[in-house]
Amino acid sequence: MTHPILPLNDGRAIPQVGFGLWQVPADETARVVREGLAAGYRLIDGAAIYGNEVGLGEGLRSADVSRDSVFVTTKVWNDRQGRDETARAVEDSLQRIGLDRVDLMLIHWPCPEQGLFLDTWKSLIALREAGKVRSIGVSNFRISDLERIIGETGVVPALNQIELHPRLQQTELRAFHAKHGIVTQSWTPLGQGRSFGAAPVQAAAARTGRRPAQVILRWHVQLGCSVIPRSTRAAGLVENLDIFNFTLTEAEMAAIATLEAGERTGPDPAKFN
Numbered sequence: 001m002t003h004p005i006l007p008l009n010d011g012r013a014i015p016q017v018g019f020g021l022w023q024v025p026a027d028e029t030a031r032v033v034r035e036g037l038a039a040g041y042r043l044i045d046g047a048a049i050y051g052n053e054v055g056l057g058e059g060l061r062s063a064d065v066s067r068d069s070v071f072v073t074t075k076v077w078n079d080r081q082g083r084d085e086t087a088r089a090v091e092d093s094l095q096r097i098g099l100d101r102v103d104l105m106l107i108h109w110p111c112p113e114q115g116l117f118l119d120t121w122k123s124l125i126a127l128r129e130a131g132k133v134r135s136i137g138v139s140n141f142r143i144s145d146l147e148r149i150i151g152e153t154g155v156v157p158a159l160n161q162i163e164l165h166p167r168l169q170q171t172e173l174r175a176f177h178a179k180h181g182i183v184t185q186s187w188t189p190l191g192q193g194r195s196f197g198a199a200p201v202q203a204a205a206a207r208t209g210r211r212p213a214q215v216i217l218r219w220h221v222q223l224g225c226s227v228i229p230r231s232t233r234a235a236g237l238v239e240n241l242d243i244f245n246f247t248l249t250e251a252e253m254a255a256i257a258t259l260e261a262g263e264r265t266g267p268d269p270a271k272f273n
């Protein structure tokens with residue numbers, strides 16, 4: 001089955017659903033990547049800080065799919081920001097994964113106190129021109145951070161990967177993204193399971209005969225977001241991709257919208273440096 005893709009503002013496209021590798025142990029990563037690709041995923045979300053880029057590359061090479069059919073994302077960690085350091089960080093990631101280039105390179109956090117994200121963004125622009133990365137984007141950027149890099153360079157990130165789940169719906173940031181042609185990608189999309197038992201999720205799960213996790217992932221898809229759940233279990237990987245043969249009603253979407261609580265599971269991008 002082919003799954004939906006979302007257009008990027010640079011003329012390329014990204015699969016809407018992928019799987020994430022945060023906290024996947026290095027020695028299990030190749031297996032998870034193989035199982036994810038066998039389940040039908042074509043988007044892998046990695047990062048240098050996850051410590052498992054080598055396993056990502058191993059899994060990719062040993063899977064029964066062509067490299068070009070898979071969209072690989074990785075990220076520049078906070079201590080590698082800055083013009084020259086970013087170029088070295090990207091080289092290091094490419095070497096660990098074992099690829100000539102990745103599909104998407106993100107700045108992992110803005111780290112406002114470091115004051116380096118603009119230089120880091122300029123470095124990514126140059127690396128894209130040099131063919132080291134196909135698309136470039138950011139993660140955990142606030143509206144003010146996005147305005148700064150767009151204003152200074154005229155280059156709009158293809159995507160912003162942000163914490164997003166029913167208890168943190170990021171309405172304002174999503175509207176900004178939509179206005180500027182930036183894909184919203186949801187991290188920790190399952191929100192540590194905190195909404196699995198919520199009445200609107202339970203009701204939609206009962207009506208559709210689906211699991212709460214599937215209802216929540218379907219909600220992300222219907223919002224128009226790209227989403228990258230993580231599971232180290234083969235059955236979990238399969239379950240999280242099996243969300244394209246049912247639809248939530250407008251009333252169910254609206255009921256889930258009431259779960260907004262402004263509640264982060266991870267750091268506040270304004271304070272994380």
Ligand code: NDP
Pocket residue numbers: 019020021022023045046108139140161162186187188189190191192211213214228229230231232233236239240266
């Ligand atoms: P998720 O929201 O995907 O949740 C993962 C947890 O949910 C795991 O404990 C997993 O356990 C469990 N789970 C997965 N599928 C199911 C299911 N169908 N039913 C019940 N439980 C399930 O969390 P993550 O925090 O990992 O976020 C996803 C990805 O987002 C990361 O892997 C990473 O790639 C990215 N990310 C990016 C960040 C950033 O700063 N840019 C920050 C954090 C994450 P099990 O393995 O047992 O299935």
